[in-house]
Amino acid sequence: MNRFCTSLSVLLLAAAPLVAQTLPALTTFPVGTATVTVSALTTGLTVPWELVWGPDNFIWMTERGGRISRVNPTTGAVTPLITLADVSTSSEGGLLGMALHPDFVTSPFVYVVYNYTDAGGTYLEKLVRLTYANGTLSAPLVLLGNIPATSTHSGSRLLILPDRTLLMSTGDAQLLPQAQNPASLNGKILRLNLDGSVPANNPISGSLTYTLGHRNPQGLALGPGNRIYSSEHGANSDDELNLIEPGRNYGWPTVEGYCDQTTELAFCTQNNVREPLTAWTPTLAVAGLAYYTSPAIPGWQNRLLLVSLKAARLTDLALNATGDAISTRTDYLTGFGRLRAICVSPQGRVYVATSNRDGRGSPAATDDRILVLENRDFVVTATTAPAAARLRLWPNPARQTLTLERPALAADAVSISDALGRRVRTARFAAGQSQLTLSIEDLKPGVYLVQSGGRTQRLVVAE
Template sequence: MMKTLRIAALALLLGAGCQPAARAQAPALTTFPVGSTTVTASALASNLNTVWELVWGPDNFLWMTERGGRVSRVDPATGQVLPLLTIPDVTQTGESGLLGLAVMATPTAGTYWVFVVYNYTDQLILKEKLVRYTYANGALSSPTVLLGNISATTTHSGSRLLLLADGTLLMTTGDAQQQPQAQNTSSLNGKILRLNLDGTIPANNPIAGNPLYTFGHRNPQGLLQLADGRIYSSEHGPNNDDEINKIEAGRNYGWPNVEGLCNLPAEATFCAANNVREPLTTWTPTVAPAGLAYYDHPAIPGWRGSLLLGTLGGSRLMQLTLDASGLTIPTRTDFLSGFGRLRAICVSPQGKVYIGTSNRDGRGLPAATDDRILVLENRAYVATATVAAQKLAFELFPNPAQRQATVRLAAPTQVLTVRDLLGRTLLRVQPTGLTATLDLAGLRAGTYLVQADGPMGRNTQKLTIE
């Protein structure tokens, strides 16, 4: 009996040693049901100032921007905020300031590219620019302006950033209160722009030599891509017709000639003549839709296959279900009221949802501990050790390879991506089972990265082609 107890105690100690350091479980601020699941909301970090963006980084930390100019990493285990840099030329006035953020790993271990978009002042004129920093050894350095001199005002600046699976970057811009410019394909305002990671224009953009990806936008503030490539955006309407849009290259989204659906005679005429893509859903009265995420994790089954939307004026989290084609939103369900303006949202590989409040942005009623990062989680969910150990393991052979390689998966995986060492996507395969073949015939000899993405997270291995 004593021997059994000693073995059990040793197993517990060894198991504890394999776990990351964690804070004591935070007090529940509220709970609510999602189907048969109880979701608990707690505070990860407090006393922040207008959280604008949250992304899950390649280092398994949260990365955050605050509108005043600060970029930070946040430890999801302890809630510790680790400031990296307060960008000196950020201009915060009205809705302007430090806005969107994207983070990606580089081929150098522990080094990331960090993309930010913010407003700045140039000879007393407010403008907007996209800048890439390099992160290494706990610091941001080497700022490189990828796109600047974008017209701005104190409202309608956009601007979310999204790294696409093809190795390019999307950036949303608002109309900067210059409404006709949204329809002007030579203007950078009222657009979703697409750039290479060095700021050059992709050769296959809808208009040659133009960063335009889509146009006719008023003020898009949410942006995401699903594993199958579909892209969605949330957009602020005027006093009516907030929108969720499916983003398709080259399409016109109507503003300012169309508000919401093409359901008025003049709108219908304009839509027919200008290839306008109607929104999937609209809101009147408006809710001020902001951060947008996709949920596909077993921790909260009732949210799987849905968009999750933070709202500012609506002050609540919304679940937007998608049909199988991703072309309609059959239902909309509200959650998490009582925390004020909700702007930023991201989902971790563990199925937790992180939401940043925006109550100190001049339009909210901040509580004493605002602004906060909230965590929504199913505390009863425990991934088994077997699943955790196998979740994204895969074999890659032969390695080195020549014209073909085989991937043997330990668990179902949504997509396999082959990238070069600059992070550019060269090949994507959606496995139909536990094995997949990579056709390497079009790739030159060299070193590449093979990345597996699934509901439980991500794993990457090197592949050498001879």
């Protein structure tokens, strides 16, 4: 491992502690048998657009005006990394989605999408890769540019899949027919390799188009079985929650919501249209989306969490066993105004960003804020758990195999998650079993979290 990677590994291992300080409670609400406490981690922000839980156990944040920062989840301190000078804000446009390379220790790349104005005065959108080093972001590399844009309907979220490809959602930019044009980059979910090239196995050979027929998708999340979910703004009706399947058509502008109108039925049959899992009329202005797996709030476990702007609430979407239907929808977290971004820590805390200073809200004196939603009665780390319940693992760093040890308790699941919170390995302790050895030789070098029964340990996979 080179000197830079070694220093970065030290930074990640010495990052924020896993136990947050106790912040003043703003409100509480029940989720099943758990009580969720809401507090303000950070205040005085300006339209935070994306929150990503980073490999350093910090929150990485974009703000629409062009600033990218790291936010300490213990103190709320904001450390700016860069302000992109060529970001152009116009109504909904500006600095939007962000994703971090899953092998951040060896590939310290940050991907962002934003609006800009070219030399001729044309408003456009581009995907840019930045490099993190010495506490700053630099060396911008344009991976995809010259995407038509307007002040509304730009999208755009980013999501890196387990196969190391990147999804990027784009809005129709008010060019409605282009959503059905496979050659256009508007109204799509695009799929790229992490160097910006076209994956050989995309649905259309030589094309970045992964799915088409989108109006303005503003949420992307990876769920059970690596299923992909997206939230999408409707026009006057039918905000959508979609299951994203390669090569499928999502109907816009001919179809709004379900294929339930006479004019829509024939189009849906002829064009391989995938109906939404659920839809909302009146619209909510759906935004950020996350999949919750932690036992910290059991009532949300294995559910999608969706935040919305106009409706100003968080919605819990219960999935069926196969992940292809929504069984219930439950609303929470009203009273804080417009909600745009959401991320979940490996310890099960939920972080939500308000968007009340975006020109359409009524900001409070402390807006915009990052709110923390947590079950304070849940023990989340090995360091705070009773000694009898602790989880040990060795060697650490590891390369070929990893041994886990715990007291001989009841049967319990084990999961290993990468820097983006995605499960890369699962196993299970049998009842009464105290040691378990796993092969990890296929895991790439980096920092991972090992979790079992509410206990968490950090693992370094070495080169």
